[in-house]
Amino acid sequence: MRSKQDLVAALLAFPPGHPYAKWNGTHWRLVEIADCGVPVPSSRLEPGVASELTWLLPGLAPDQVLRVGGRARRHASIEGNAVYALSRLGYGGDDRTGRLVDALLDWQWPDGGWNCDRHPGAWRSSFHESAIPALALATYAAATGAVAARRAAERTAELLLEHRLFRSTSTEEAIHPSWTVPHYPSYWHYDVLIGLRLLAAVGRLGDPRASDAVDLLEHARRGDGRFAGRSWSSSRQPAAVDRGRGGENLLLNELAGTVLAERAAAGR
Template identity: 35%
Template structure:
């Protein structure tokens, strides 16, 4: 018990984006306490810093990639050899992960700026009308639904792109008929947010088919041989960006809720086994690329994000199983 209390105290010493979710998911805090802490996300800490970096309705001058004339406002942060995570899509994705309140006036202004000014690099379409790749469009639906924007057309497109095995793949346009875990988790995240935000329940059968694609493989094993598909999926990171891993998937099913499917048990064990003697989980597999600023202390250091996400996913799985 002492270790649990120490970990909770450590988590509550973090950014408001962490604190309010810990209060909601891991303590007996009142709704009023949770709401008061959440209100700080847009005005202080990571959320406020991200909002302050928006210029002319976008981040880094682009929808998915930095604009040609964009330069970091300070020293380069992150790995310049990786994918840049500073444009509008990854930034809004991170603001959603932080749980910034969509009703906050500063947030509404920022999202309206995106709606009115940001256009995709591929064909110049407005941001909330979506792009062409399912992983990008899944993120667009999740962001749009969360922030109260109309993404009905993107949802319709995604439903029409579901593959026979139940998932999605950004390479389907190039002839792939086998689903990608990466693309599928992005689309599922979007469809679930769309439903939770009041969207049509007609998407539920498609979402459940996509979930079955993951569950039938125990979240990380080949359907044909039972082998681990990719060892990196057993390494946990935050932000996840468009990447798949077992912790991301387990936390997704926590949001779905209900009685955990028995096929989640092995994934839950894999997450549980990663807990350190001090009760934390580490940052393990940071996805390289430019970032606005560091959220934590890097790989192999204790991660508040991973610890919070693991604890709440296991609390759901073990408590409801």
């Protein structure tokens, strides 16, 4: 199993080309570096941060934001991933990060999430586009004390809890099978692990409505204590670094283990 220091060293080799290039681009690398929690000199981060912000900031202009029925239709997971990474990597107080946060707050839908669906009939938020921005806002609030960001994240947490993190409110079945399996990295996809990470960030892991999702994560733990999980990368769209599968995936194991430890503490 590669160490987090080894992973960060490989991820810092920011490639040329568009930051969003799946799944090797700078956009995804910054999130994984942030998840590692390894101190990185700003001089090593700055090329990647500059590339990311040069791409994202022009898209915040009002004439670049599609609104249908008064609601912004955006892939808010993109700005969410950026805010999460920047907040974890020491850029929470940067005005540029603040501009991304302000945009996310402006784009949030009445039910507490976000959605990129352009159809006028779309009235509910997308979990794929909501959990990541909310985790980002909670992380930003922890770094800066921003009350509005924290409250916005709490609204999204309540939206997830209304569905027990993965269930249809009408049938009580899983909304999608992939939501019941932990993945790392999540990239822009939703599953119970990213949902539980959001609850942990806003202090809601002890909510009884999270129990079903916690049970799923518990069941993903193997006999050796490691976690069985999946990756969204493939031979056609390879990961930025080879971090192993399932039990060999260091960050999957660390993040899932932390969630369960915090849940146990919340239940005391």
